[in-house]
Amino acid sequence: xxxxxxxxxxxxxxxxxxxxxxxxxxxxxxxxxxxxxxxxxxxxxxxxxxxxxxxxxxxxxxxxxxxxxxxxx
Numbered sequence: 001x002x003x004x005x006x007x008x009x010x011x012x013x014x015x016x017x018x019x020x021x022x023x024x025x026x027x028x029x030x031x032x033x034x035x036x037x038x039x040x041x042x043x044x045x046x047x048x049x050x051x052x053x054x055x056x057x058x059x060x061x062x063x064x065x066x067x068x069x070x071x072x073x
Contacts, residue, residue, distance in 0.1 A: 011036065 013028035
């Protein structure tokens, strides 16, 4: 049923590639099995506008990732 609905592309954490109009960043996630996270970035998106739309949509304050942010856990 889904055979024609997706296309599988293997990637390694740290790879960057495009899916349609989006840029995709990948990175290794700290799991007990190998796992990668992704971030979809639409070129030209205003981070402030994205944050406002997210807060409106989900009903609570949202943070939008930005280059250079470091969080210590």
